[in-house]
Amino acid sequence: MVDFALTSEQTSLRDMARKFARTEMAPHAAECDRAGRFPDEIYRKAWELGLMNLNVPTEYGGTGLALFDQCLIVEELAHACAGMTTSIIANCLALEPILLGGTEEQKHRILDPFCAEYHLASFCLTEPSGGSDAGSLKTHARRDGDHYVLDGEKCFITNAPFASLYTVFATTDPTLRHKGINAFVVSRDTEGVLPGKEEEKMGHRASATSTVRFEGARVPVANRLGADGEGFSIAMRTLDQTRTPIGALATGIAQAAIDHAAAYAKRRHTFGKPIAEHQAIQIKLADMTQALRAARLLTWEAAWTIDHGERGSLESAVAKCFASDAAMRVADEAIQVFGGYGYMKEYPVEKLLRDAKLAQIYEGSNEIQRIVIARELLQRYA
Amino acid sequence: MEIAVLVKPVPDAETRLRPDAGGSGLDPEGVKWVLAGYDESAVEQALLLKESIPGTSVRAISYGPLARAEEVLRFAIALGCDAATSVEQPAGAPDDPLVTAAALHLALSKRAVALVLCGKQAGDDETGLVGPALAEMLGIAEYGVAVNVRWDAASSALTLQQSVEGGLVRVRASLPAVVALQQAWNDPRTAKLPNILKSRKAAIERMPASEVSSAIATVQALAARRLAFRLPPPRTGAKMIEYKSPEEAAERLVRILREEAKVFP
Numbered sequence: 001m002v003d004f005a006l007t008s009e010q011t012s013l014r015d016m017a018r019k020f021a022r023t024e025m026a027p028h029a030a031e032c033d034r035a036g037r038f039p040d041e042i043y044r045k046a047w048e049l050g051l052m053n054l055n056v057p058t059e060y061g062g063t064g065l066a067l068f069d070q071c072l073i074v075e076e077l078a079h080a081c082a083g084m085t086t087s088i089i090a091n092c093l094a095l096e097p098i099l100l101g102g103t104e105e106q107k108h109r110i111l112d113p114f115c116a117e118y119h120l121a122s123f124c125l126t127e128p129s130g131g132s133d134a135g136s137l138k139t140h141a142r143r144d145g146d147h148y149v150l151d152g153e154k155c156f157i158t159n160a161p162f163a164s165l166y167t168v169f170a171t172t173d174p175t176l177r178h179k180g181i182n183a184f185v186v187s188r189d190t191e192g193v194l195p196g197k198e199e200e201k202m203g204h205r206a207s208a209t210s211t212v213r214f215e216g217a218r219v220p221v222a223n224r225l226g227a228d229g230e231g232f233s234i235a236m237r238t239l240d241q242t243r244t245p246i247g248a249l250a251t252g253i254a255q256a257a258i259d260h261a262a263a264y265a266k267r268r269h270t271f272g273k274p275i276a277e278h279q280a281i282q283i284k285l286a287d288m289t290q291a292l293r294a295a296r297l298l299t300w301e302a303a304w305t306i307d308h309g310e311r312g313s314l315e316s317a318v319a320k321c322f323a324s325d326a327a328m329r330v331a332d333e334a335i336q337v338f339g340g341y342g343y344m345k346e347y348p349v350e351k352l353l354r355d356a357k358l359a360q361i362y363e364g365s366n367e368i369q370r371i372v373i374a375r376e377l378l379q380r381y382a
Numbered sequence: 383m384e385i386a387v388l389v390k391p392v393p394d395a396e397t398r399l400r401p402d403a404g405g406s407g408l409d410p411e412g413v414k415w416v417l418a419g420y421d422e423s424a425v426e427q428a429l430l431l432k433e434s435i436p437g438t439s440v441r442a443i444s445y446g447p448l449a450r451a452e453e454v455l456r457f458a459i460a461l462g463c464d465a466a467t468s469v470e471q472p473a474g475a476p477d478d479p480l481v482t483a484a485a486l487h488l489a490l491s492k493r494a495v496a497l498v499l500c501g502k503q504a505g506d507d508e509t510g511l512v513g514p515a516l517a518e519m520l521g522i523a524e525y526g527v528a529v530n531v532r533w534d535a536a537s538s539a540l541t542l543q544q545s546v547e548g549g550l551v552r553v554r555a556s557l558p559a560v561v562a563l564q565q566a567w568n569d570p571r572t573a574k575l576p577n578i579l580k581s582r583k584a585a586i587e588r589m590p591a592s593e594v595s596s597a598i599a600t601v602q603a604l605a606a607r608r609l610a611f612r613l614p615p616p617r618t619g620a621k622m623i624e625y626k627s628p629e630e631a632a633e634r635l636v637r638i639l640r641e642e643a644k645v646f647p
């Protein structure tokens with residue numbers, strides 16, 4: 001049966017996330033954005049409250065939520081600050097390969113101590129020479145006895161400067177293309193693991209992004225996830241899981257944009273009445289609301305599909321792509337509703353546009369999402 | 383020792399309230415029930431005491447329609463309370479502070495509770511009577527508008543600070559006692575996600591309406607009857623002043639106050 005009503009458990013999870021977002025994150029969002037500050041104390045608190053490792057089952061020390069419930073939480077967090085949310089959910093992205101490809105022994109050995117304390121992890125797929133074409137990685141893994149030796153560079157890696165654990169995708173044989181790729185769990189302590197300095201970014205400035213270089217880093221074979229050559233499949237299945245929460249993040253940005261725009265439209269007067277009474281503004285708000293609600297429902301549908309055991313490549317690509325495009329449009333229109341004030345950093349809406357932009361790029365650009373959608377679609381017409 | 387903390391479900395501040403069909407009460411349709419604000423302070427103080435006194439447990443107790451009461455009890459468990467009792471409001475029982483106190487008294491009289499904490503008043507009817515009435519029924523002292531409560535192990539007594547006009551008084555109180563909390567100094571904690579999940583499955587002790595009916599019979603006759611429930615009339619008469627400079631704004635405001643509102647000549 002289709003049912004759009006949340007259970008009382010889901011309502012309490014969402015309310016808790018909303019409270020955290022409004023009391024702990026929102027008051028610091030503008031300051032962290034301006035200064036490009038990584039608010040470690042907020043992330044630590046998020047971990048304490050169980051908001052960090054949402055996808056990790058409780059038996060390994062995580063919160064163990066269904067994807068749908070994760071999305072409810074991510075939307076609330078992103079409403080307060082998408083940048084902080086990116087850093088909070090980066091652990092889900094980095095740990096998902098372990099959940100998908102790890103043995104029981106690996107999961108307990110790696111996740112139990114990781115989740116028991118405040119730790120950050122990074123997902124290292126993208127390289128300077130290209131992110132979209134993940135099959136042609138250059139980072140090299142050479143087998144040496146019971147170790148692999150990693151050499152190469154990753155870029156745009158979320159939380160990399162502060163992470164204690166990296167899931168790294170590298171090739172043992174570039175001529176094999178995606179069949180030569182393996183996934184490794186690499187501890188920050190490993191010699192030859194060198195995170196770079198934080199990048200200056202357009203948005204998500206409360207999150208930290210940097211390169212990670214591997215110079216002869218020795219990783220035990222016991223830290224390879226899955227069978228030899230399974231790395232590419234693990235990466236793609238990971239993104240199938242984690243794309244949908246990006247739809248939720250974009251939905252949170254769009255909701256924030258509408259909340260600001262509607263309140264401002266009722267407050268701001270021109271020509272003797274609130275601008276909310278001019279039909280041009282009403283039409284904007286109506287269109288923004290349609291985009292928001294469609295984004296949320298597509299996100300919910302994708303999460304629901306995956307929670308029901310399907311891979312959901314099409315649904316999650318649709319959700320991520322549509323919601324991030326919607327967030328961009330809605331944030332853009334919110335600025336327009338604010339007029340000149342919308343363009344000023346003193347007001348909250350220009351940040352939303354800068355933040356929404358990233359959702360169209362990371363976890364697979366929207367061009368790549370459209371390729372996935374078309375491929376899935378055309379397969380059905382074989 | 384066992385600390386009891388009384389928690390009342392009240393309409394969420396963001397809920398739009400409507401009178402019911404009879405016009406004498408709140409229409410419960412679509413209302414979201416949450417833990418009353420001062421009660422949240424009481425829960426926080428109870429948990430702080432539990433953390434500072436070894437061997438202490440906290441039981442949350444709520445009186446009201448079952449589903450509503452259990453919702454706030456689960457919230458209290460998620461925050462860290464060890465156990466919960468729901469006291470079911472019999473159908474048709476009036477919403478009256480004395481009746482509530484009698485119902486809670488029934489639950490408390492069955493347990494050896496050393497300390498009862500509650501909010502100084504609830505965010506809906508704001509009567510502020512349940513704490514004092516309950517203390518009277520239990521025959522123990524009540525301390526109102528407390529802003530913080532500490533356990534002094536040396537003297538085996540509570541030290542609490544009460545907010546009074548223009549300042550604070552510090553009081554030493556022996557147990558048993560009822561303490562009603564003002565907004566606490568320390569912000570109430572946020573429930574952890576795993577605890578929220580666990581609280582959904584926690585067992586809640588129930589006192590059925592049948593048992594409660596006889597306990598409230600005597601006071602029920604004394605209960606205040608609510609004659610009408612109306613929303614305040616919508617605000618009118620707001621006037622926006624158009625201006626180009628602060629001087630102009632002040633000048634216009636003075637003119638309106640003098641000529642239209644006739645606040646001064």
Ligand SMILES: Cc1cc2nc3c(=O)[nH]c(=O)nc-3n(C[C@H](O)[C@H](O)[C@H](O)COP(=O)(O)OP(=O)(O)OC[C@H]3O[C@@H](n4cnc5c(N)ncnc54)[C@H](O)[C@@H]3O)c2cc1C
Binds near residue numbers: 090126129159362367
């Ligand atoms: C702030 C931030 C955080 C990030 N965090 C992480 C992280 O934690 N881990 C990680 O691994 N990566 C991360 N990324 C990287 C991100 O996933 C990549 O930037 C993204 O996948 C695009 O790769 P690229 O930048 O190399 O662009 P390219 O792959 O070079 O693409 C450039 C443009 O060409 C388009 N394009 C490429 N191929 C095609 C095609 N076949 N058809 C049509 N159009 C195409 C793209 O859509 C894009 O518009 C992050 C990026 C940013 C900006």
